[in-house]
Amino acid sequence: xxxxxxxxxxxxxxxxxxxxxxxxxxxxxxxxxxxxxxxxxxxxxxxxxxxxxxxxxxxxxxxxxxxxxxxxxxxxxxxxxxxxxxxxxxxxxxxxxxxxxxxxxxxxxxxxxxxxxxxxxxxxxxxxxxxxxxxxxxxxxxxxxxxxxxxxxxxxxxxxxxxxxxxxxxxxxxxxxxxxxxxxxxxxxxxxxxxxxxxxxxxxxxxxxxxxxxxxxxxxxxxxxxxxxxxxxxxxxxxxxxxxxxxxxxxxxxxxxxxxxxxxxxxxxxxxxxxxxxxxxxxxxxxxxxxxxxxxxxxxxxxxxxxxxxxxxxxxxxxxxxxxxxxxxxxxxxxxxxxxxxxxxxxxxxxxxxxxxxxxxxxxxxxxxxxxxxxxxxxxxxxxxxxxxxxxxxxxxxxx
Amino acid sequence: xxxxxxxxxxxxxxxxxxxxxxxxxxxxxxxxxxxxxxxxxxxxxxxxxxxxxxxxxxxxxxxxxxxxxxxxxxxxxxxxxxxxxxxxxxxxxxxxxxxxxxxxxxxxxxxxxxxxxxxxxxxxxxxxxxxxxxxxxxxxxxxxxxxxxxxxxxxxxxxxxxxxxxxxxxxxxxxxxxxxxxxxxxxxxxxxxxxxxxxxxxxxxxxxxxxxxxxxxxxxxxxxxxxxxxxxxxxxxxxxxxxxxxxxxxxxxxxxxxxxxxxxxxxxxxxxxxxxxxxxxxxxxxxxxxxxxxxxxxxxxxxxxxxxxxxxxxxxxxxxxxxxxxxxxxxxxxxxxxxxxxxxxxxxxxxxxxxxxxxxxxxxxxxxxxxxxxxxxxxxxxxxxxxxxxxxxxxxxxxxxxxxxxxxxxxxxxxxxxxxxxxxxxxxxxxxxxxxxxxxxxxxxxxxxxxx
Numbered sequence: 001x002x003x004x005x006x007x008x009x010x011x012x013x014x015x016x017x018x019x020x021x022x023x024x025x026x027x028x029x030x031x032x033x034x035x036x037x038x039x040x041x042x043x044x045x046x047x048x049x050x051x052x053x054x055x056x057x058x059x060x061x062x063x064x065x066x067x068x069x070x071x072x073x074x075x076x077x078x079x080x081x082x083x084x085x086x087x088x089x090x091x092x093x094x095x096x097x098x099x100x101x102x103x104x105x106x107x108x109x110x111x112x113x114x115x116x117x118x119x120x121x122x123x124x125x126x127x128x129x130x131x132x133x134x135x136x137x138x139x140x141x142x143x144x145x146x147x148x149x150x151x152x153x154x155x156x157x158x159x160x161x162x163x164x165x166x167x168x169x170x171x172x173x174x175x176x177x178x179x180x181x182x183x184x185x186x187x188x189x190x191x192x193x194x195x196x197x198x199x200x201x202x203x204x205x206x207x208x209x210x211x212x213x214x215x216x217x218x219x220x221x222x223x224x225x226x227x228x229x230x231x232x233x234x235x236x237x238x239x240x241x242x243x244x245x246x247x248x249x250x251x252x253x254x255x256x257x258x259x260x261x262x263x264x265x266x267x268x269x270x271x272x273x274x275x276x277x278x279x280x281x282x283x284x285x286x287x288x289x290x291x292x293x294x295x296x297x298x299x300x301x302x303x304x305x306x307x308x309x310x311x312x313x314x315x316x317x318x319x320x321x322x323x324x325x326x327x328x329x330x331x332x333x334x335x336x337x338x339x340x341x342x343x344x345x346x347x348x349x350x351x352x353x354x355x356x357x358x359x360x361x362x363x364x365x366x367x368x369x370x371x372x373x374x375x376x377x378x379x380x381x382x383x384x385x386x387x388x389x390x391x392x393x394x395x396x397x398x399x400x
Numbered sequence: 401x402x403x404x405x406x407x408x409x410x411x412x413x414x415x416x417x418x419x420x421x422x423x424x425x426x427x428x429x430x431x432x433x434x435x436x437x438x439x440x441x442x443x444x445x446x447x448x449x450x451x452x453x454x455x456x457x458x459x460x461x462x463x464x465x466x467x468x469x470x471x472x473x474x475x476x477x478x479x480x481x482x483x484x485x486x487x488x489x490x491x492x493x494x495x496x497x498x499x500x501x502x503x504x505x506x507x508x509x510x511x512x513x514x515x516x517x518x519x520x521x522x523x524x525x526x527x528x529x530x531x532x533x534x535x536x537x538x539x540x541x542x543x544x545x546x547x548x549x550x551x552x553x554x555x556x557x558x559x560x561x562x563x564x565x566x567x568x569x570x571x572x573x574x575x576x577x578x579x580x581x582x583x584x585x586x587x588x589x590x591x592x593x594x595x596x597x598x599x600x601x602x603x604x605x606x607x608x609x610x611x612x613x614x615x616x617x618x619x620x621x622x623x624x625x626x627x628x629x630x631x632x633x634x635x636x637x638x639x640x641x642x643x644x645x646x647x648x649x650x651x652x653x654x655x656x657x658x659x660x661x662x663x664x665x666x667x668x669x670x671x672x673x674x675x676x677x678x679x680x681x682x683x684x685x686x687x688x689x690x691x692x693x694x695x696x697x698x699x700x701x702x703x704x705x706x707x708x709x710x711x712x713x714x715x716x717x718x719x720x721x722x723x724x725x726x727x728x729x730x731x732x733x734x735x736x737x738x739x740x741x742x743x744x745x746x747x748x749x750x751x752x753x754x755x756x757x758x759x760x761x762x763x764x765x766x767x768x769x770x771x772x773x774x775x776x777x778x779x780x781x782x783x784x785x786x787x788x789x790x791x792x793x794x795x796x797x798x799x800x801x802x803x804x805x806x807x808x809x810x811x812x813x814x815x816x817x818x819x820x821x822x823x824x825x826x827x828x829x830x831x832x833x834x835x836x837x838x839x840x841x842x843x844x845x846x847x848x849x850x851x852x
Contacts, residue, residue: 125724
């Protein structure tokens with residue numbers, strides 16, 4: 001049995017390397033000639049590399065995910081059959097032998113190129129591979145003019161390619177990994193499987209901000225910066241209690257809606273390079289102060305990447321407070337397996353006619369994206385109006 | 401400390417062309433030589449041995465023709481004096497050229513402080529670039545201590561002033577065969593002892609066969625596959641026991657078993673050597689140390705002067721701001737015997753080993769008129785070719801074949817075909833016609849040779 005190193009073959013036109021996507025065989029496997037060995041992704045396509053021999057895979061020499069150049073060793077194979085055996089004398093040696101043969105083939109082919117020494121020196125200086133140059137002299141002898149013409153044609157070709165090349169040079173490929181990969185999969189799944197529907201409501205938050213101003217000092221005394229978000233959470237929970245189908249998830253297999261009697265309110269947090277949604281457990285049982293404190297803690301943990309699985313599991317409804325950064329309105333994507341998400345947008349000021357006087361009031365838009373498979377517009381609108389009413393009259397939150 | 405752009409260590413066939421080329425490029429150049437300029441070739445190798453061969457052949461040639469009356473004899477002392485003059489004239493010529501190109505000359509042993517700083521006597525020299533051209537020296541064999549009296553190497557043999565009545569030559573490589581030719585021409589009794597199975601063991605087998613036949617006819621006693629055991633040196637000669645049981649008694653012994661590079665200590669300076677002690681260089685003749693070059697015997701096989709010239713010029717050019725690469729692939733070897741031998745490119749075995757579907761075609765020299773005039777019709781032109789007429793190797797045994805080595809090498813460097821050779825006019829009558837005739841023969845249409 002002769003052992004051979006099989007290298008990534010020249011797959012075709014200009015392909016210099018490929019990424020090992022998937023091995024279709026493993027060490028110890030017996031393979032037939034032309035049986036696919038490995039999937040390789042090149043710049044142009046994904047291809048399957050077939051086995052050149054019948055034999056047994058001794059060792060796989062390139063890992064999945066590796067990007068390897070043409071000619072790089074892929075695997076060591078113990079070849080069955082006599083033709084190859086005869087070419088290789090002893091086991092143990094063939095690795096070197098194979099390499100040597102390739103090297104010498106190159107030499108002999110370079111010997112066959114017909115060019116006088118002066119032309120060879122010119123080509124060597126210019127880095128031109130003479131096997132690629134067409135000779136115009138008698139019997140195809142390559143002249144200096146042929147080498148120069150070749151250089152010119154390469155330059156012309158390069159300048160044609162230039163317009164395309166810099167674009168790639170100005171790009172950076174970032175691997176989709178970790179938390180971003182989770183977002184990558186989850187958001188695609190949400191949008192593909194959940195028919196989203198959307199509503200937007202305008203909320204006069206003048207009183208809400210006034211209230212928030214009034215309690216701000218109190219909060220700071222307790223060591224917490226109170227924002228409007230805890231009030232929004234309170235308002236949402238009150239509304240959810242009235243419209244419980246929004247605090248739910250879907251069991252698609254059994255075609256059932258699971259209505260939750262607990263309120264774990266997720267808050268979308270900007271964790272630098274990706275979105276994470278930790279949730280406040282039993283938010284309905286917590287005070288504004290406690291909510292504010294917990295929001296701060298969760299956001300902090302998210303930014304440090306210290307969130308536990310528990311922190312991000314079992315949410316029942318999500319609020320994305322994108323307005324804290326900007327955005328006048330927008331439509332969020334539902335965080336599966338939940339059925340709706342509330343978007344809170346930027347507060348802005350607008351004069352309003354009050355009697356016959358123009359007064360300055362604060363407004364913001366709230367938007368809701370909901371799973372239209374199980375929720376219908378009227379129901380969700382009522383929910384949204386409830387939220388709006390509570391936010392416009394925040395003192396009612398004390399009463400509810 | 402004296403500072404130079406280029407410091408060349410060694411004034412032999414690699415060093416002096418390197419120094420001259422660097423100086424031609426405007427560099428400030430110094431060269432260090434511990435012995436004589438021109439190195440081994442000019443003083444102990446190519447030049448004096450060819451002079452010696454010429455002297456030996458002159459008498460032999462004259463005696464070969466039936467119309468020369470009266471015996472022609474050689475005054476050995478005068479011959480050796482003339483040989484010395486040829487060498488020293490050649491060596492002085494090298495020195496003259498170096499000085500003429502403004503190269504500063506230092507004489508003495510070079511002692512390296514570091515790879516770019518060298519002490520010569522009490523002077524310290526520094527080169528921005530350094531070219532190592534340290535050459536090689538003969539290999540000694542155990543039991544044969546070279547004393548310059550009874551046991552000689554290629555250096556001391558040139559010091560003898562008396563023709564030896566008998567000589568044992570250990571090693572039947574090109575040096576051994578050349579000296580066997582010299583001393584058999586001069587009328588000495590010659591014993592040629594080779595450890596391997598044939599004379600010229602590293603060359604084409606047809607050369608070995610021809611040389612074996614011709615040397616035996618000259619009276620040379622050839623022992624192949626035989627080892628020379630420890631000699632006994634007595635007052636009037638040397639007694640050598642051979643591994644086949646024979647004992648030979650000779651006046652002197654010449655040890656010619658090969659050469660090794662003078663690379664001792666270079667690895668300590670950071671210069672990388674291969675397992676045989678040669679300095680490893682790239683195709684610009686640069687070593688692994690930036691700005692340090694090596695050329696000639698020090699930089700690898702074959703250890704031949706014309707290869708040293710090539711590499712010296714490349715090193716000199718690159719060390720002085722130029723850019724030149726070793727693109728020449730074919731180094732011819734020449735053996736100055738009767739007839740002379742030339743070999744360049746692949747032998748048939750080497751071609752087949754390299755996966756070329758080659759065959760060899762041998763054209764006997766007898767068909768060439770000039771060969772007969774030269775009094776030597778034994779010989780051949782052999783080409784290793786493929787089915788398309790591409791030439792991979794040329795091997796010539798012919799009178800003055802050395803003068804064809806350049807053409808043969810050029811044919812290979814230009815990758816000419818047998819058709820190209822056949823279509824090129826070669827003057828008549830010359831030995832060079834043999835190349836053209838051989839090409840015609842390979843094509844199948846020779847007109848000076850009857851195809852049976």
